[in-house]
Amino acid sequence: MKRILLAYDGGEPAIRALETTVDLATRFGAIVGVVSVVPIQSTTIGVNPWDDRQVHAEQLRDAQARLRERGIEAELIEPYGDPAGTIEKIAAERSYDTIVMGSRGQGSLARFFGGSVSEHVVTHSAATVIVTH
Numbered sequence: 001m002k003r004i005l006l007a008y009d010g011g012e013p014a015i016r017a018l019e020t021t022v023d024l025a026t027r028f029g030a031i032v033g034v035v036s037v038v039p040i041q042s043t044t045i046g047v048n049p050w051d052d053r054q055v056h057a058e059q060l061r062d063a064q065a066r067l068r069e070r071g072i073e074a075e076l077i078e079p080y081g082d083p084a085g086t087i088e089k090i091a092a093e094r095s096y097d098t099i100v101m102g103s104r105g106q107g108s109l110a111r112f113f114g115g116s117v118s119e120h121v122v123t124h125s126a127a128t129v130i131v132t133h
Contacts, residue, residue, distance in 0.1 A: 001028040005096035005127070006074070007087050007117070008034050010059040013102025016132040018063060021100045022070045024130075030098070033075040034063045035090055037083040053078070084120035091127045100130045 006021045008014045025032050036056040060076045067074050077094075079086050091099050103118045122129045 001030050001098050001128070003094070003096045004030045004032050004098045004100060005087070005091050005094075006032060006034045006063065007083075007099065007101035007121075008036055008059055008063045009102075010062055011102065013132060014059075014063075015066075015102075017100045017102040017130075018066055020130060020132050022067065022072060024098070024100070025072055026070075031075075032067065032072055033077055033090075033094065033096060034060055034067070035077040035079070035087055036060050036063075037086045038078065038080045039083055040080050084117045084124070087117070087121055088125045088127075091125055096127055098128045098130065099125060100132070103131045103133050 001024060004021055004025055006018060008018060021032060024030060036059045038053050038056050056078055060078055064074060064076060077090055079090065087099060090096070099121060101118050101121065103116070118131045122131060
């Protein structure tokens with residue numbers, strides 16, 4: 001475990017994932033990156049960012065502050081795209097060998113209609129994926 005990518009959205013599951021990341025990074029001396037993906041949707045006029053980029057920037061600053069308090073400096077990554085696919089792509093392109101993320105504990109119906117980012121990343125990423133609950 002040399003490079004850890006933390007998927008962070010500021011919620012309770014993400015905060016638990018951050019704590020797990022701190023523990024792992026400290027134990028293994030790993031480099032940490034934090035990603036907050038701004039989702040997009042396709043429209044008739046092209047691709048339109050539909051989520052507030054400022055919210056994601058604040059989430060990244062929150063993660064950065066929490067990590068710094070624990071002595072960890074992290075690369076901050078704020079891409080646009082499909083959250084699951086983008087997390088997987090960033091992990092592969094930037095050679096992260098571990099992804100840590102929280103799970104919101106969606107029921108099967110919610111996962112069917114909205115999809116579960118963590119479930120998708122677990123089943124499609126080449127990196128080791130740790131999901132906190």
